[in-house]
Amino acid sequence: MPKRPDIQSVLVIGSGPIVIGQAAEFDYSGTQACRVLRSEGVRVILVNPNPATIMTDPDFADATYVEPITTEILEAIIAQERPDAVLPTLGGQTALNAAIALDEAGILEKYGVELIGAKVEAIQKGEDRQQFKELVIAAGADVARSYIVHTVPDAVAAAEDLGYPLVVRPSFTMGGLGSGFAHDPEELRRMVADGLHQSPTTEVLLEESILGWKEYELELMRDTADNTVVVCSIENVDPVGVHTGDSITVAPALTLTDREYQRLRDIGIDIIRAVGVDTGGCNIQFAVEPTTGRVIVIEMNPRVSRSSALASKATGFPIAKIAAKLAIGYRLDEIPNDITKVTPASFEPTLDYIVVKVPRFAFEKFPSADATLTTTMKSVGEAMAIGRNYSTALQKALRSLEKRGSSFHWDTNVAPKSELIEIAKTPTDGRIVTVQQALRAGATVEELYAATGIDPWFLDQIVLINEVAAEIASLRPLDEAMFRLAKDHGFSDAQIAQLRGLDEEQVRNLRWQLGVRPVYKTVDTCAGEFPALTPYHYSSYDFETEVAPSSAQKVVILGSGPNRIGQGVEFDYSCVHASFALHDAGFETIMINCNPETVSTDYDTSDRLYFEPLTLEDVLEVIHAESQSGELVGVIVQLGGQTALGLAKGLEAAGVPILGTSPAAIDLAEERGLFSGILDRAGLIAPRNGTAVDAPSAVAVAEAIGYPVLVRPSYVLGGRGMEIVYDTPSLEDYFDRVREQAIIGPGSPLLVDRFLDDALEIDIDALFDGERLYVGGIMEHIEEAGVHSGDSACTLPPVTLGRDVLDRVVEATRRIAEGIGVQGLLNVQFAIGAGVLYVLEANPRASRTVPFVSKALGIPLAKAAALMMVGRSIDRLVDDGLLPPEDGSHVPLDSPISVKEAVLPFKRFRTREGNVVDSVLGPEMRSTGEVMGIDADFPRAFSKSQDAAYGGLPQSGTVFVSVADRDKRAVVLPVLRLAQLGFDIVATEGTAEVLARNGIRADTVRKYSMGEGGVEGTIVDLINQGRIDIVINTPSGRSARADGIEIRTATVAADKPLFTTIAQVGAAVGSLEARSQPIRVRSLQDYALDRAARAGVAG
């Protein structure tokens, strides 16, 4: 059946902020869907509060609502836009849950809106454990024995039958939140209690343990004619027990015979039919008992998923795009295969290469968290690599992680075998390297199979890699044959250098002299059976290259690699925009990146895509290959975050032209001494500061400038290793803690700044072309200085800063831009304390806030920056109409206010004892994503940002207040307002006293440290019992922290709003008051019309 004529407008629901378990892959899926639907002439209405995404760019939808995904807001949008259909299968679990809520509230029926992509019954069959179990059994497959429970005592009883360990899975949560293994009744009680709370249906499934079984996934698609295809099989290298998002995975499956594979395929097809997914895709997870082949179906998701994004990149089959087409009526055989153009999408891709995905974790951000991998996903990003064989793909993927120690190594020292085997028993970040070391130390494949459950085939591949390493390290000459052997198993020049005792550059030069260079193969969905017309390449040390010559002017854009805290989808946004702008300007754009979740690695985004690690070696080889034809204009490094920027010097040294701000200028901003010089000449001041390379020199600096000090390593993003230090012992302790990460040394000194208590932070994003400064936007942080800008909420335009302050900020930015010699984007952070403007740092690159600013004010900063890097002036970009004539220095009073709020992952992380990790904000960034609230004034915009980030604030109930002495004065007024709004107030003794003297009635509650007093519980007990609805708790220096930690962790565990700064409390009170006003939703396109109208009036 061709496209349905009755669907002319579709509401696409996005996935909201980036959180663990639901990340950039849904931006990729959603962006694809929006593009496809629009190209089919469908009016696309999009809702997603995540400003960092590409999908929320006004170019991708007809009406883009950067609004919270709540039933209330969705109804308002539906009422306003009257779409024919809602498409919820591309926005992860968030969108599916939102669609079910719309259905249950009768809104779909009320407005006559059809759910497309997946029917409610299908969603429920897939997600409801009991229904799913019945359906799997009916399909002739097996499921783990299980019980559904709704109370803790029922769970304990069920466990008697199932035995320990057993699996606990709350229903309807995403990314496996709350699920894991319970090894004893105590653990079971805790996990079930949490799980019942997290499940929207207060339901938990208990299941027999299949720990250690082989784990597989299939990605399936089905159309209205019941045509079903399996797009990709994925095998988890880590066996069952580790969430698939945290596993190393490989595509295609490598250890199944055809008989076993077809069995999975048959079961998968039966399930997709039985569930009733008939216009889209689904993901099914299987466990296979390694000794018998017994198959158990673990779960299915009737929507696109993280795995489907991976499968799309791995195969070249764009699942989300096809799903969108199926949703509006097409059949698979009516859709052409994008890559071959001549064959249809109703086929199953076949691969002549191996794809390996490795997760990237952020445990260094949560030192108290238990780093054991479980069925709850904990990774924050992933890297994918393509190789002609597994060893190459694995080694490429590991080096794509850009993390010290993530690659295999052959240091002279190796720990004893027994110790390594013992460590390998627990799945953790980096276990694969432990396994490699254990094999080096003499462990056998059998021993490691027993310890890890990793299939012997995968273990043997590591044995092979070690054998090749031994060969490289031997005394035999480093000749062409040796290089070819090494390269055919993915060894980097750096690894060869380590093995031969050379440096990387020597190895590279020798290799080049011998003419050993990679060729580039094509991802073509069909293993070469048909010609591929899409240049989606990966390197291999085979003999035939498939890079087509071109006479174009080429620009290489370096992406930002795996997502991590501090470097996420925001940077991909800038890279993608640059690619679009340069393509439109007539350049051939060449993207290099290794992150499968992103839009930048969609083969549709750039003219050419190289799925390669972002290391100097890999990038230089791509540039060499592309330099064989056409004209290489240069490489853009300032959009891909620290990953791309970090390559600038090496590329420049190799003679590669760097576009935009020069590496030398970048150094001026990064290197403290040079930057001080710039500030001096510009007449600007920074907080008192110094640099240090080790603990003694840091102590000397700190004592000279006075505590508290803010310490931060240079050349890092996301405030890695950034802390506020109050005294010398803490500073020494700091060095002990970061030693492992090796982020401080002579090449990358530690910056020590006087910390400005109670200062206000200001961020600015701007463009500079050598002549003119063009302000993108000025943001005022809501939290005071000391909270990382990525974790701090901020408002654009500022709401408490006077015009004179803004003028000073703009002028200071201009001087800094001139001083550095910026050519393109610049982000500067200021603090203002006691009327003095301090410069905290300047980054001559795309910042995290570029997409937020672009959406808030309609200024396409990244596109403009890309064009400036190839020589366009700001004047010309204004003349061309790309940039609005008025920049963002002064936003007219009748403009809307945009608030950005960070989303934090504390709930995901538990200490070894099972408690949630502490959730106080600090100078090290820990948020995984962000949301934006936009409305006419600050309180309403802030309110929307809270709804989007945390599901909103309660309208009534009990507020608990316990603040540090320095905050006691400031907290009085907001708490008074809360009391007036009808909230009950509970406080600890000291705070209660202050409130009482100010006429606010507050019940006193026992501190946690006081312990239980008879019948009276402590505050932590009250929180655990759900008797507290909002918690206000500011940390007080170093003392009394223990109480605070217990309160905050209990609050996060109970999923209640928590405010750790007074500024947040003030904003929250304002937003509660704003609740009484009617909801207003407005699309970015309408805001743009408002701006145009204003400009028209002004002009």
Added chain:
Amino acid sequence: MIDTDPAVLVLEDGSRFTGRAYGARGRTLGEAVFATGMTGYQETLTDPSYAGQIVVMTAPHIGNTGVNDEDPESRRIWVSGYVVRDPSRVVSNFRADGSLDEDLTRNGVVGISGVDTRAITRRLRDVGSMRAGIFSGDDAALIADEQVRIVKSGARMAGLNLSAEVSVASATVTPARGERLGALAVLDLGVKQATIENLADRGFEVHVLPQDVTLDELLAIQPVAVFYSNGPGDPAASGDHVALLRGVLDQRLPFFGICFGNQLLGRALGLDTYKLPYGHRGINQPVLDKATGRVEITAHNHGFAVDAPLEGIIESPNGYGRLEVSHVGLNDNVVEGLRALDIPAFSVQYHPEAAAGPHDANYLFDRFAELVRTHSARTPEEAE
């Protein structure tokens, strides 16, 4: 580890791909073709349709799950040569009872590994299937021109009849399972075990007959229907099998043919067959069933195809009434199935028995059984 046991794959156009010896050492000649399945190498190797061919596997890792005694599709390995990129060093599967490398060596199959299989595949795609040779052991040292000369001295697939090579020497019988439909005469042109199992599961007593069986011998088993299997070779060189089939069709016995059997039905009905440039060999091929409008993902292994108009009904030039193309390959619009409308005969160009491959087309065996049932009901005098 640096290889000292070289091998070379030589194509008749003179292209050479040097790699490492794999399997048996020595020399082998055949038609180079590529197969794109990612699973099922054991089934592929033992599929008689690959007789006379040097098979290039596009999937890089081959041999990971070893070999077992359940998955072979016939009594031996049939490929003349085997080309893989990364042969497995170990065996990892609970059903395995040996390694592929040993199995190849034991069967005397000369192979090569460590070559750019994608480059070879692209070459075969662009130029078409070619005669080729693998040279290892002492033969690896032969001078290049000599190797090309040897390759060019090999037989071309076009015009080749290989049925005698792969067929059983004497009849074998597999009992029917479940409700018995009657005896089925299977002409063994290279039949696969999975086909026999599928037919027996449908209630046929499966008589696998040697390819040189006469019509009288065939009728002597009193078949309720006749089945032509897959197999190697050029259908244009199989005049005897076509003549036999015409005898069967003249008897109005229900007929089902797959793969080679489809080409032979085409010829028996009076259609022509032709050689595809590089054939279909994979387990991911989309085929449209024109009757239902549904697409099935199917296993293919064919270098020849039937020449017939994809749309509309035509008259059999040989007087068997009306016929139509029932299935079409969606990748390149090749005829993938025929249906006679006036006699009980149909065939498909692909492999409903799969092995290796998806089971989407397995229903065709049911359709065959159904055809036999309705035919028997209609003409009881012709039934057993």
